[in-house]
Amino acid sequence: MTTPPEVALAQTSLLRAMAAIAPGSVRIGCRVIRDADETHLLPEEARSLPARQPAMRCASGAARWIAHGLLAEFCVNDTAVLRAPSGAPVWPEGITGSLAHDNEMAVAAIAPVGRIASLGIDVEPALALPDDILALVATRADRTDAADRHLAGRILFSAKEAVYKAVYPLDREILGYEDIAVDLDAGHATTKTGRRVSLAYCVAPRVVVLAFVEQGAG
Structure with a gap:
């Protein structure tokens, strides 16, 4: 599916602004939430999410789609980012990160545990x-x-x-x-x-x- 120009512009503009504030070891990303983004949830991720409205599952799918891409930059592939009982995402060992979304945009940030001990976005x-x-x-x-x-x-x-x-x-x-x-x-x-x-x-x-x-x- 072709991304509408205004959607691409919103993502590019926000990513540029986010990149300007992130420390060098932090990888960040953003995505305008789309109707079918729940399909980006891995099976384990989908099961870890409580039964919620479709819009919320789309937002979670968008955020985790970003996270999968960011984790791949650290050679961590095909790893599910589960939801803990507290609501926080569960990251692979040696990685810290955070997910967030509003009604239209999802964002994610991750970093190897080192100089940075923990992240929130x-x-x-x-x-x-x-x-x-x-x-x-x-x-x-x-x-x-x-x-x-x-x-x-x-x-x-x-x-x-x-x-x-x-x-x-x-x-x-x-x-x-x-x-x-x-x-x-x-x-x-x-x-x-x-x-x-x-x-x-x-x-x-x-x-x-x-x-x-x-x-x-x-």
Whole structure:
């Protein structure tokens, strides 16, 4: 099936923006979600996913399709990325990574465990965050002055989602938004457990935040 030009442009633009923020050892990818993307799930992956709406399975298929390609860059082929009971993806030994999607776009990031101990990624539409959600997410400890004023709340929300994904495999602790202090100005976040997480983000054509814990941090 031929990819429509506008879809190809969206993927290319976002991939370029993501590549500009990723550390050198991190491989990243994105894909506009298509109706048949659930067919990209390997049989084991499909069985590990709970029975959900078709749209959610398409999104999971798109994210794992990206992950399969990224893993191949590290010569890891035909490996299922299962869903753990916690909801987190299960990566092959020696690999850390993260998956995310919104209603239209799926993203993935992976890296060999080494300088980077754990990764988290999140994607959101480049739209202002509704005030009621912002009230739940933001705390007095957060710093967002460096971000675009219109998108600062959305970036903050995405950052806390990405940070949680990065630290949960290390600490196995449930965190609320109030348990993560984000400093977008300095490019890092700190959890209530004292874990320090580096942050990088892009805002065009979607908001994507990459969170990563370096070996020895926290």
